[in-house]
Amino acid sequence: MTDAALTAFPAADIDEALESPARRALRRLLKRKGAVVGLIVIVTFILLAVFAPLVVPYDPIATSWTLVRKPPSAQHWFGTDDLGRDVLSRVIYGARASLLASAISVGIALSIGVPFGLLSGYRGGFIDALISRITDAMLACPFLILAIALAAFLGPSLGNAMIAIGISATPVFVRLTRGQVMSVKVEDYVEAARAMGNPRWRIALFHILPNIMPALLVQATLSIAAAIIAEAALSFLGLGQQPPAPSWGSMLNAAQRFLTNAPWMAIWPGLAIFVVVLSLNLVGDGLRDALDPRER
């Protein structure tokens, strides 16, 4: 770039300079094969879920007595289930329940966890002690057991499963945000913002929050993976998606009874969970390395 260009487009140049950390992270992420494969798989599943009505070969809830438990064939690639429904169509529709539930539950966890974490880490003192002890208490209840208990008391439905998983995933975000805030708030730029007379909420929202986003992004990716397993587990136990609507967990539950003569019923929904979770873990690991300033 020539000097003339520099003076001609100063604003664009500043923009580029501001954008570079995110761009650099993306460049580093795309250098990792595992993360790229993971991203492609996740995008594929999202597209399948969004366009499910257009791509499924059959109605996922249409039963047929003549097609009960047929092995995979040219007509039914993944076979049919105990009620003669097409397993492939159900797996594709199941992606909807799984992805939607995990995204919403992690959204719930973020929207409760991050504000409390910011408050706790930035204010310190009694509020910090109070929030930290409540977080400890929630962390002491195993994730799935807490989610099961919540879903049991709230009543079985996909919506309640999302709430239960979201609440159970919240303390991780409180703790992470708090820790990040405490390490960031002593940095020079925060001191500078304070010296300039910015109000506390402004510093927290505009100076601290953007700088802890990388850590939150990594955790959110890994939490979505955990939430997919949790949703499948709750649906497997009958506490999530209710029949006849398809979900990977409830499909596995039904499959368990027909393992002897229809093993394909168990293979495909489980494989779908495994592939999506594996991809999210690959992307999460890749993001962590790409966003880590210590690693070049």
Next chain:
Amino acid sequence: MLNFLGKRILQLIPTLFFVSILIFSLQHLLPGDPALVMAGEERDPAVIEQIRQQYRLDRPIPVQYFYWVKGVLSGDFGESLRVKAPVLSLIGQKLPVTMQLASMAIVIAFLIGIPAGIISAVKKGSAWDYGANLFALWGISTPNFWLGIMLIFLFSIELGWLPASGFVPLSENWRANLASTIMPAFVLGNAIAAILMRHTRSAMLQVLESDYVRTARAKGLSERSVILKLLSGAVLTEQIFSIPGFGKLIVDAVFNRDYAVVQGVVLVTATIYIALNLIADIAYILVNPRLRA
């Protein structure tokens, strides 16, 4: 050190207080009249009245909480409405089964995770390292209930080597006990083996490459999550293999709307977790001389 320990134990008091609030407030999530919901199919007014009395549902909430905590502290976790037995004795019956499963899972996890971690660190960048890392990724990404179902398909249905379900107590027949617990223990241990492998690898690398000091950032999961993974994993694993343990107790209680049992199980798991964490912290201090000062 005593100072640190004292502070650590003092911190437990508010944590336990909030755990109790959390578990107590579960019953207030029930829609409508809790006494009616808890009674379930039972429509006998006498039974509903008995539930109302037992939980003091006609009293203000702080009073209910007070009596509930008083009961818990004296070992009274309430009564199972379905099994008609004290919750604590039910837990006492089921816990040893889960303990056996968990101990076997930990042994399996150590046998796989530590050697795999050492090999991958020593041969960093080699095919061994690559394989071990793939194994770890596989371990943390496989839903354990699916793994359980697939193992039953392979070893019980196809090969006929192991029983698909049906737990035999250790005291009755140790061979049958082993046959009925080896698959669920492997399912439980598998994910933990993956966590242990990653930990061992990063700890080894830290020692091996002192100029390349990597912070021991465990990828995604800390050692504490091992305990949580065990407790959560037990729920599904026991369900799949029909093992009458702690995890099956909570699932059955959920479906029987046996709320006192659900609360009791959550309370006991939380207490186990807090106690094990405290022990882990004490062990850290004893092992690490820098913390002892």
